[in-house]
Amino acid sequence: xxxxxxxxxxxxxxxxxxxxxxxxxxxxxxxxxxxxxxxxxxxxxxxxxxxxxxxxxxxxxxxxxxxxxxxxxxxxxxxxxxxxxxxxxxxxxxxxxxxxxxxxxxxxxxxxxxxxxxxxxxxxxxxxxxxxxxxxxxxxxxxxxxxxxxxxxxxxxxxxxxxxxxxxxxxxxxxxxxxxxxxxxxxxxxxxxxxxxxxxxxxxxxxxxxxxxxxxxxxxxxxxxxxxxxxxxxxxxxxxxxxxxxxxxxxxxxxxxxxxxxxxxxxxxxxxxxxxxxxxxxxxxxxxxxxxx
Numbered sequence: 001x002x003x004x005x006x007x008x009x010x011x012x013x014x015x016x017x018x019x020x021x022x023x024x025x026x027x028x029x030x031x032x033x034x035x036x037x038x039x040x041x042x043x044x045x046x047x048x049x050x051x052x053x054x055x056x057x058x059x060x061x062x063x064x065x066x067x068x069x070x071x072x073x074x075x076x077x078x079x080x081x082x083x084x085x086x087x088x089x090x091x092x093x094x095x096x097x098x099x100x101x102x103x104x105x106x107x108x109x110x111x112x113x114x115x116x117x118x119x120x121x122x123x124x125x126x127x128x129x130x131x132x133x134x135x136x137x138x139x140x141x142x143x144x145x146x147x148x149x150x151x152x153x154x155x156x157x158x159x160x161x162x163x164x165x166x167x168x169x170x171x172x173x174x175x176x177x178x179x180x181x182x183x184x185x186x187x188x189x190x191x192x193x194x195x196x197x198x199x200x201x202x203x204x205x206x207x208x209x210x211x212x213x214x215x216x217x218x219x220x221x222x223x224x225x226x227x228x229x230x231x232x233x234x235x236x237x238x239x240x241x242x243x244x245x246x247x248x249x250x251x252x253x254x255x256x257x258x259x260x261x262x263x264x265x266x267x268x269x270x271x272x273x274x275x276x277x278x279x280x281x282x283x284x285x286x287x288x289x290x291x292x293x
Contacts, residue, residue, distance in 0.1 A: 009033060011153055012065045014058060014081060015098070016043040019124065020071035022131035023097070023157055024052055029132065030156045037061035039081075062088040067095060067150050075100040075108060082111070090116035093146050095154060097122035097138070101175065102168030109142060109167035118146045121167045123174025126158060134159050141169035184213075190253070190262050197256040223284055232278075232285045239286075240279035243270040 009032050013024040016038035024047050027034045034052040036044045037060070044054040055061035062068050062085045072078050078098050082089070094112055096105070096119060109119035119142055126136035136158035140147055147154075147162050154160050163169040188209065195205040226232070250263035269286060278285045 010035070010065045010067075012036070012055075012061050012068045013071065014038070014061055014068065015071035015077075016040075016047070017071065017073075018128040019097075019131070021047065022128035023069060023071055025050070026132035026156050027153075028052060032153070032156070033065075035061055035064040059085040059088045061085075062092060066091065067093050067153055069095045070098055072098040074098060075104040078108060079111075082108075086115060093118040093120065093150060095120045095122055095150065097124055099123070099174065100171065102172040105141075105171045106166075106168045118143060119167060120146055120150070120154075121170040122154075123170045123177075124158065125174070125177060131157055137161050139163055139170040139173040141165065141171075142167050186262065190258070193258045194253050194256050197258050223282075226282075227284050227287055232282045232288075234281045237282050238280055239270055239273045239283055242283050243267060243274060243279075246270060 011027050011032050012035045013020055013027065014037050016024065016036060020036075020038070021043070024034050024036050028047070028050050034047070035055050036047050036052045037055045037058050038044055039058075044052065048054050053064075055064060058081050070078055070081070072081065075096075075098060078096060078100075082094075089112065094108075094117060096108060105119075105121040109121070112119045121139075121141050123139035124131075125138060126133070130136035134155065137160075138154070138158045139161050140154065141163045143165060144162070147160075151160055161173075163173055191209070192202050192205060196202065222236075246263050246267045250260040250267060253263060254260040269289070270283075273279070273281075273285055273289055276289065278289075
């Protein structure tokens with residue numbers, strides 16, 4: 001295989017938790033020459049048995065290939081690795097698929113640029129089980145030429161949704177997705193706790209849960225253009241009604257012996273809207289309220 005072609009079919013993966021393991025495995029399955037490294041010894045053994053090469057240290061791992069994929073807990077861990085491998089960074093492209101804030105992604109991109117390396121930010125929208133599937137997706141941002149150069153390799157992992165040159169954009173899109181995901185999951189668990197406290201099993205509750213969840217895209221599609229237009233008229237819903245409703249939820253939880261702190265937090269946000277004079281307006285007025293906060 002020519003050297004140029006071989007370089008396009010090789011990759012380094014640093015960080016071998018469940019996500020990093022899945023990524024390295026997907027590259028191996030796609031025929032890539034994969035170099036791996038992890039701070040904790042022993043995690044590469046299964047990948048080495050499948051054909052990966054374990055580097056002696058992080059610097060050797062970075063030196064092995066142009067494309068270096070990072071799958072680490074956060075950017076504190078990222079910088080610990082990068083600062084330890086500075087001599088090997090020039091000319092490398094770091095596809096940083098670790099999670100943190102948009103500003104930390106911008107910081108990492110600036111830091112790498114000062115050392116002659118490129119940075120692509122990634123926000124992976126799937127658990128490890130979805131790695132290797134084109135139906136899964138990852139947000140990317142950073143220099144478009146770097147994204148296009150390594151797009152084929154990145155699409156071994158998931159579909160690639162490029163958001164723009166700003167290194168922070170991929171993390172921004174990822175974190176607002178996580179905002180919705182965690183809020184929804186905690187709401188589900190709280191509702192399930194109330195159900196179980198009243199003798200309704202999680203399985204029995206499931207079809208009613210899924211029915212409510214299935215209705216949410218319709219609400220979101222209705223409200224999104226109104227939010228964009230700044231149209232918060234209370235012709236469909238009213239914030240005062242929402243406050244009364246969430247207080248009923250809180251009382252039901254507490255009467256059932258379930259912690260009422262979660263609905264209380266929502267009630268407080270609704271109450272602030274009423275105090276601002278928005279009781280007759282739509283719940284969507286909270287968008288502006290959250291921004292001001």
